[in-house]
Amino acid sequence: MTQTLPMAGASAQINLAGLSKNDYxxxxxxxxxxxxxxxxxxxxxxxxxEMNVVPESIVKFSGIGCxxxxxxxxxxxxxxxxxxxxxxxxxxxxxxxxxYHLKGIGVSGDGDTASIGMGQFKHVMRRNVNMVYxxxxxxxxxxxxxxxxxxxxxxxxxxxxxxxxYMPVDICMEALASNATFVARSFAGNAKxxxxxxxxxxxxxxxxxxxxxxxxxxxxxxxxxYHSYAWGKDHEEPLHDITYIAPRNEIVLExxxxxxxxxxxNMHDGSVVILKNLEKGYDPTNRFEALRELEExxxxxxxxxxxxxxxxxxxxxxxxxxLTDTPLNRLTEADLRPAPDMIxxxxxxxx
Amino acid sequence: xxxxxxxxxxxxxxxxxxxxxxxxxxxxxxxxxMGIPVSGKNLFPSNIQGLPTWYTIxxxxxxxxxxxxxxxxxxxxxxxxFARDLATVQPGGAFxxxxxxxxxxxxxxxSAYPMPVKQIVRSDPNIPSxxxxxxxxxxxxxxxxxxxxxxxxxxxxxLNFHFKGKQKPIDMNFNTVKAAAEWAKxxxxxxxxxxxxxxxxxxxxxxxxxxxxxxxGSIFGGVQFAAWYPITPASSLAEAxxxxxxxxxxxxxxxxxxxxxxAEDELAAIGMAIGAGWSGLRAMTxxxxxGLSLMTEFAGLAYYSEIPIVVWDVQRIGPSTGxxxxxxxxxxxxxxxxxxxxxQQIILLPGGVNECFEFGWRAFDIAERIxxxxxxxxxxxxxxxxxxxxxxxxxxxxxxxxxxxxEKDLEELKGNWARYLDKDGDGIPYRTFPGNKxxxxxxxxxxxxxxxxxxxxxxxxxxxxxxxRLKKKYEGAKKYVxxxxxxxxxxxxxxxxxxxxxxxxxxxxQHQLNTQHGIQADFMRVRAVPFxxxxxxxxxxxxxxxxxxxxxxxxMNELLEIEYPEYGTKLKSVAFGDGLPASAxxxxxxxxxxxxxxxxxxxxxxxxxxxxxxxxxxxxxxxKRR
Numbered sequence: 001m002t003q004t005l006p007m008a009g010a011s012a013q014i015n016l017a018g019l020s021k022n023d024y025x026x027x028x029x030x031x032x033x034x035x036x037x038x039x040x041x042x043x044x045x046x047x048x049x050e051m052n053v054v055p056e057s058i059v060k061f062s063g064i065g066c067x068x069x070x071x072x073x074x075x076x077x078x079x080x081x082x083x084x085x086x087x088x089x090x091x092x093x094x095x096x097x098x099x100y101h102l103k104g105i106g107v108s109g110d111g112d113t114a115s116i117g118m119g120q121f122k123h124v125m126r127r128n129v130n131m132v133y134x135x136x137x138x139x140x141x142x143x144x145x146x147x148x149x150x151x152x153x154x155x156x157x158x159x160x161x162x163x164x165x166y167m168p169v170d171i172c173m174e175a176l177a178s179n180a181t182f183v184a185r186s187f188a189g190n191a192k193x194x195x196x197x198x199x200x201x202x203x204x205x206x207x208x209x210x211x212x213x214x215x216x217x218x219x220x221x222x223x224x225x226y227h228s229y230a231w232g233k234d235h236e237e238p239l240h241d242i243t244y245i246a247p248r249n250e251i252v253l254e255x256x257x258x259x260x261x262x263x264x265x266n267m268h269d270g271s272v273v274i275l276k277n278l279e280k281g282y283d284p285t286n287r288f289e290a291l292r293e294l295e296e297x298x299x300x301x302x303x304x305x306x307x308x309x310x311x312x313x314x315x316x317x318x319x320x321x322x323l324t325d326t327p328l329n330r331l332t333e334a335d336l337r338p339a340p341d342m343i344x345x346x347x348x349x350x351x
Numbered sequence: 352x353x354x355x356x357x358x359x360x361x362x363x364x365x366x367x368x369x370x371x372x373x374x375x376x377x378x379x380x381x382x383x384x385m386g387i388p389v390s391g392k393n394l395f396p397s398n399i400q401g402l403p404t405w406y407t408i409x410x411x412x413x414x415x416x417x418x419x420x421x422x423x424x425x426x427x428x429x430x431x432x433f434a435r436d437l438a439t440v441q442p443g444g445a446f447x448x449x450x451x452x453x454x455x456x457x458x459x460x461x462s463a464y465p466m467p468v469k470q471i472v473r474s475d476p477n478i479p480s481x482x483x484x485x486x487x488x489x490x491x492x493x494x495x496x497x498x499x500x501x502x503x504x505x506x507x508x509x510l511n512f513h514f515k516g517k518q519k520p521i522d523m524n525f526n527t528v529k530a531a532a533e534w535a536k537x538x539x540x541x542x543x544x545x546x547x548x549x550x551x552x553x554x555x556x557x558x559x560x561x562x563x564x565x566x567x568g569s570i571f572g573g574v575q576f577a578a579w580y581p582i583t584p585a586s587s588l589a590e591a592x593x594x595x596x597x598x599x600x601x602x603x604x605x606x607x608x609x610x611x612x613x614a615e616d617e618l619a620a621i622g623m624a625i626g627a628g629w630s631g632l633r634a635m636t637x638x639x640x641x642g643l644s645l646m647t648e649f650a651g652l653a654y655y656s657e658i659p660i661v662v663w664d665v666q667r668i669g670p671s672t673g674x675x676x677x678x679x680x681x682x683x684x685x686x687x688x689x690x691x692x693x694x695q696q697i698i699l700l701p702g703g704v705n706e707c708f709e710f711g712w713r714a715f716d717i718a719e720r721i722x723x724x725x726x727x728x729x730x731x732x733x734x735x736x737x738x739x740x741x742x743x744x745x746x747x748x749x750x751x752x753x754x755x756x757x758e759k760d761l762e763e764l765k766g767n768w769a770r771y772l773d774k775d776g777d778g779i780p781y782r783t784f785p786g787n788k789x790x791x792x793x794x795x796x797x798x799x800x801x802x803x804x805x806x807x808x809x810x811x812x813x814x815x816x817x818x819x820r821l822k823k824k825y826e827g828a829k830k831y832v833x834x835x836x837x838x839x840x841x842x843x844x845x846x847x848x849x850x851x852x853x854x855x856x857x858x859x860x861q862h863q864l865n866t867q868h869g870i871q872a873d874f875m876r877v878r879a880v881p882f883x884x885x886x887x888x889x890x891x892x893x894x895x896x897x898x899x900x901x902x903x904x905x906x907m908n909e910l911l912e913i914e915y916p917e918y919g920t921k922l923k924s925v926a927f928g929d930g931l932p933a934s935a936x937x938x939x940x941x942x943x944x945x946x947x948x949x950x951x952x953x954x955x956x957x958x959x960x961x962x963x964x965x966x967x968x969x970x971x972x973x974x975k976r977r
Contacts, residue, residue: 327786
């Protein structure tokens with residue numbers, strides 16, 4: 001219905017799926033100019049293109065909020081479900097049973113995930129639903145014009161709200177505590193890292209959480225705010241640079257990044273982010289280490305970025321259900337309705 | 352002394368958590384297998400162990416099996432309810448009591464029979480000491496077998512069914528039954544008039560509970576996804592899916608055609624069902640009132656975004672915990688309006704166990720045809736108690752999967768379709784599912800305003816047009832929902848409207864009104880909302896129509912008044928809710944209290960009757976609780 005075909009005559013580059021980048025685009029963004037979410041949507045388009053993903057194999061999900069509008073800005077050719085505030089996980093959980101070939105991509109925000117949706121967030125983690133769960137985290141409610149979210153740092157001052165008096169929720173820590181099998185954090189301004197983490201997340205079978213600090217240019221972009229561009233640029237402490245390498249489903253981490261390497265990344269709005277490698281030997285398969293890193297970062301006021309944790313050994317939810325080879329939503333009456341003689345057997349089972 | 356045969360009630364007063372349920376259903380099933388119309392109601396507290404609980408069995412040769420307030424045969428096992436139990440036996444009744452309860456028998460108008468429960472259990476050396484408590488309830492089964500004339504072979508059949516043919520527990524329990532029956536033969540002299548005798552009135556019938564029937568019906572309806580959260584009295588519905596799906600949908604390759612998931616709460620349960628329904632699975636959830644409240648926002652979304660799901664509400668008394676183990680028809684109005692903004696929900700109202708089965712599969716056809724949620728309202732009494740029923744009937748129509756487009760269809764349409772376009776003029780658009788490989792298949796579902804192409808739209812005419820289309824679908828649903836069932840009597844001048852589990856009580860009251868009060872009233876059992884044309888046709892016919900239901904507000908009456916304001920003056924609400932299954936007595940008295948005989952001036956009569964009603968109901972309430 002919403003197919004976007006490459007323009008005739010254009011020398012569009014084609015990927016291995018036979019598609020051009022245009023095939024992965026969505027409707028024009030209606031978010032504020034300079035919003036971190038737009039940059040994430042753009043990295044999503046690139047990641048899907050580079051991963052040769054067939055758009056029909058992806059289902060988009062979101063809850064409510066600015067972040068949750070963004071699934072319309074990429075993958076026009078994929079189905080999408082913009083549901084209720086904080087309830088994206090349950091809808092995705094049910095929907096992905098229909099066809100086990102499908103992968104979900106969910107876009108949520110800090111309000112949608114860490115406040116109203118905290119319960120469902122944690123349960124979708126422990127069930128290991130086969131989806132990428134992006135939190136576009138800006139510490140503020142944008143769509144209702146600037147209230148605190150649960151990820152806002154203590155002491156943050158907002159125009160109409162005064163100072164925030166509560167400690168923030170750390171989404172990555174919550175995900176780890178709930179036994180998520182892939183946990184990463186990035187910064188919307190760090191486009192390369194966002195893209196590489198997205199590609200790794202897409203390759204992961206099971207739940208992959210990406211907490212992406214995504215500054216709100218309108219309501220929370222004071223230089224000293226945790227979720228602002230300026231703060232993010234100064235305080236970002238990547239665990240390591242990762243590059244996703246395509247073949248099969250194998251996740252390859254480039255661990256041997258040169259010590260002290262400094263890399264400048266140009267952002268879509270023209271600014272530059274400096275990524276710095278902190279720990280050379282960080283092992284993202286060690287859950288204990290991941291929790292330690294997060295705790296340490298919190299104590300030191302660091303914005304730790306990178307792939308914090310990955311466990312590829314656990315089956316995703318639908319894999320544990322021993323479903324038919326034919327996707328459930330293509331089964332017919334012959335598969336679903338017991339034969340007529342079964343009714344006598346059933347009546348015999350009653351007293 | 353004249354024998355009273357096959358027409359009395361037995362009540363067992365016991366402690367919950369003591370395992371008496373096995374004994375009680377054994378008696379119930381044995382009577383059923385003797386061919387006697389029978390019903391059993393478990394009147395239990397919200398507790399696991401230690402509080403008083405009652406089980407009441409009614410045998411009735413004429414087939415009237417609604418609960419009665421009165422009991423002729425009482426079995427008192429619980430010292431804490433002994434005095435109350437003793438006080439409530441009908442004069443001339445039989446009172447069986449455990450002889451270790453050292454409380455005086457203060458009545459001489461009844462026959463009292465002590466039961467040496469411990470002695471009988473200990474007399475069997477084959478019962479290990481830690482099993483004695485478990486089998487001790489079989490003592491009253493055995494004693495009643497002798498004293499009422501229950502066929503002991505049928506008791507064996509009931510135990511065999513209960514223990515699924517496992518010989519060890521069957522033998523242990525049956526030996527106690529036999530020992531107690533023998534003891535009664537030698538030691539008790541029959542002084543009361545109550546007997547059972549074999550009949551053939553249950554031939555061809557089955558006995559089951561509504562939740563099991565609903566689950567099996569759903570399986571014949573091809574259920575593929577169910578998400579649920581534990582809640583009394585609905586839990587056993589989802590558990591029955593887990594029990595029966597592996598047997599009934601077994602495949603040679605051992606793979607599953609379904610997924611059942613226990614969610615973290617009711618919000619997630621319906622959210623998952625909606626996700627599954629949207630992507631093309633026959634999806635359901637099951638809950639009770641408090642859970643349904645939590646599902647409200649999602650129910651509104653599903654209505655507006657046109658997602659088929661089936662929601663079973665096994666009603667109990669709310670709010671919050673309310674009376675969680677007591678029955679009610681109190682969610683009707685709420686369900687009708689559930690959601691935010693304008694909604695019109697489709698509700699099915701099964702009246703018995705076989706209809707729980709039928710609506711189990713039919714609900715999916717209606718939901719997928721109309722592309723909307725379908726709510727099925729049963730209640731605790733129907734859901735959890737054992738009912739006699741006609742056997743389940745195989746669905747009489749193939750599955751209706753509604754308007755669905757796959758790759759081939761889209762190819763034929765050359766991609767020319769829109770999710771919310773009313774192509775056929777019936778308000779029902781076509782839908783596609785995720786997993787469809789055609790690049791033309793996808794759309795973005797949203798609760799936000801949308802145009803026919805599912806594109807974001809806040810345009811006023813667009814919103815209006817869409818809501819009008821949804822209304823058209825709802826009107827069209829009248830073609831698919833089950834029509835009411837009418838029970839007529841000769842020369843009726845009044846009507847009775849009811850729904851759900853009150854049918855047995857209303858049929859009996861209808862009979863009593865006719866034979867004892869000279870009031871002829873036809874009875875229509877409504878089976879769905881929206882109301883089909885038969886409902887108006889029925890109401891039209893009579894000067895007065897009594898709307899009988901188990902709640903306080905008279906919710907069915909309210910819905911009828913909204914739908915048919917022109918008949919408002921003839922509709923009379925007979926609503927009563929106290930947590931107990933309906934009895935013919937309150938139906939009859941409720942109707943009599945509001946009945947206007949043609950001779951007297953209406954106003955004066957109504958006043959007199961009103962003061963009388965209050966009294967009757969008060970009396971009624973105090974008498975109800977033993």
